[in-house]
Amino acid sequence: MSASEKTTLPLHLHLLPQDILFEILSKLPAKSLVRLRCVSKFFSALIADHAFGVLHRSLSFKLPSRAGILMAIIPRTPLSSAPVYYTINNFSEETLQANRLDYLDADEPFPKGCLHSSSDGLICLSKPNGDVVVCNVSTGQRVSLPRFQFNSPHRTQICSLLGFDSQSKRYKVLMIDRRRSIFEYKHWVLTVGVDKSWREINYSSHPFSPFDGFGCVGQSDTSVHIDGVIYFYNWLTKDDPPSFHIVAFDVGSESYSLIPIPPEVTSSSRVHCIGKTYCCSDFVFKNFALLQVDGGRLAIVYVRKRDQQFYMDVWILEKSKGCWEKITTKIPFNLRVEQSTKYRYTTNHAGEVVLLGKNNKQFIIFVCNLKSKTWRKFDIGGVKEFPICLLAEVRMYKTMDNVFFIE
Template structure:
C-alpha cells in the first residue's frame, strides 16, 4: 500500500499508521477521515478496507453485532423496523436492542423493503414491490448506502405481469470485491404462472451497470413472497452462494462468486430419527434452513416428539451429506404444545455457534448452542415492540454483522 502523494510521510510511518488504524472499529475510522487528507485517502482505499476486514474476522467477539429485523403492521402497508444488539461472550442474561431510526425513518429508500442477504456487515435490501427490480446495498458500520441501477424496465400495474427481484451478496476472495447476484422471476398475474427467470451480476466499486448471466439452471431464490423466513434460505461461504431453489423444492443451487457460474447440489436424504416426527403440528416441516457450520454448508430439519423440539443438522463434506448433529432446543415442555404462538429463526455467528431467535407471544430471546461444549446460553432481548403491531404473516429475522469499513 503506497501513498506517494504525501512524500513527507515516510514509508515506515505509513506502515505504522496502516497497522494501527486497521485495528480500530469502523465508527472511529469514519470520524478520522476528517482529520487530514492522508487519513481520508487511507481509510477509503480498497486495500485498507480489505486489511480491516481481515482483522475483523480475527476479532469476532469485539467486532460483531446482531441485527434484528421486525415486521411492523402500519396503515399504509407493511414494513420492518431494525435494531442492533451489541453482543459478546461476556454478555450475561439480557441483551439491549437499539433501534436504527436512520434506516426506519428514511422513506426514500428503506420503507417497504426487506433484507435479502448480508455478508460481512454489508446488507442487501430488496423492495416488496413486484413491479420493479430496486436493490440497495447498505454498510451498517459506516451508515452509507447506494442504490444499484435498474437492469430492466419496470412492469406496468395493468400489464398482467409481475416480477420478483432478489439480490444475494457474495465476496470474491481473488479480486477482494463484493458482488451482487440479482435474480428476477417473471410471472403471469392472471394465471399465477411461472414465465421466465433472468440473472445479473454487479461488482461493487467496479461496475456501472449489471452484467447478465445467460447460462443458468431454472432457479430463483426463496423470497418473502414464497417463504416465511423460519430460517435463512441462502448462505455465503468462502466465495460460494448457496440458495434453496423456489422453482424446484429441496434443490440447492450454488453460485461461484469468482467465476460467476451456477451448479446444483443434490439435497440430503430425509431425516429419519427413531421415535421422532419431522416438524411440529402447524409448522412447515419441509427442509428450510441453510447455515454455515465450521466453514461448511449445513441444512437444518425441524424435529419434534411432542415433548421436545429440536434440529437435525446435515453437514456437506467433500460433496457428501453427513448428519452429525441432533440438537434439542431448551424450550419448556408446556410451550411445545402451543407452538403456533412461537416463531423461530436460525443462523450461525462468527464463532461457529448455532443461534436460534425465539419469539413467544411478546417475548423475544436468542439461544446460542456451542458445538464444542455441547451447551446452550440464553439471552432475553429488551426494548422491542412485540405487541399487536407485529405483521402477522411475516417473521422476525436475525443477522450477525461484522465491522466493515468498505466504501460503497
C-alpha cells in the same frame, strides 16, 4: 505520496511502516475510520486499501464487540410497513441489549419484504419498482444501484442476493427475476461501483429460484454467503420422484453448481416439480435454514418436535469428504410458543447457531454451541414499543464491523 501530503500528517505517522499503521488502525471501529478517512488523502488511501479491509474484517470476526446479529422488524401497523433495525452484540450477559439503528431507517423507508441478503456486515435491499440499495450496517453508508429494468410485461417478484468477489475485490449483486410462470426466471448480475446496468447471465436449463412454490420469496435464512459463494435453497426440481438441491453461485466466475441435499431432509419436504406438486409437510416453510457455522462451513439447520420434545438437526457439508455430517441436539427449552410460526436463525461471531423466538412480551434468543451441544437462553431488551408482528416479518442476519467502502 507527495511531500505536502506527508507534512500534513500528525506525529510524522508517514514514517511508520505500513504494517504497523494497519495494526494500529485495525483496532478502531468502522465509524471512527470513516471520520479518520476525511483527515487526509494519506489516511483515505490507507483505510480504503483492500489489504487493510481484510485485516480489519478478520479482527471483527474475532471480537464480540464488533460482531453480532442484525434484526430487521416490520411492524404490523396501518401507518407504516418500513423495517425497524436493531443490532445485538454482547452474548455474555443474561439479557441481550438490542441497539436501534436509526440511521438505517431515518431516511426513505423501505417496503416490507425488501431485505433478502447480507454479506460481511452489508445488506442488500430491493423495491418492487426495481430500485436496489446496498447499505453498510456499521457506518450507515448507502449506495443506490442502477434501477433494475423489467423487460417483460408480466412483472412479478425480484430477489437480490449480495456477495463478494475476492479476485476483483468488488461486491456483486445477483438478481433473480421471476416472470409470468413460477418456473420462468432470468438471472442478472451487477458489480457494485463498476457496472452501469444489469448484465443478464446464462445458467443451466434447470430452473434455479429462491422463491418458494407459491411464488413468494424464500425466507431470509434460506440463503447464505460464504467465502465468495452464495448458497440458496432451490425450490424447483424437474425430477420425478423429486430431489432437492442447494444452488451454489460463485460470485467471481458468475457460475452455478448444484449440491445434493441429504435424502433424509428431502424426504420430509414440500417440493414443486414441473407440472406437478408434492405436498408432504410444512418443513421447508417453518423450520429450515442455511447457515455458515464454525469454520466457515455450510450447514442445513432444522428444528423438529417429537413426543413433546424439541430437537435441532444440523447437517454440515464436509467438502473434503464430499458428504454431509449430521449433528442432533436436544433443545432444553420449551419452544411451544413458536409452533404456529416460522423460526428465525443465524449464527454469531463464535459460529454458534442463534434461534430467535417470540412470546407476547418480548423476543427470546436461544444459542447452541454445536461442539459441546450446550444451549443458552437470553431475553432481549431495548426493543422499544414492542411491535405487533409475526416472526415471518422479522429478518435476522449475522453482522460485523465492516470498513469496506462500496462506492
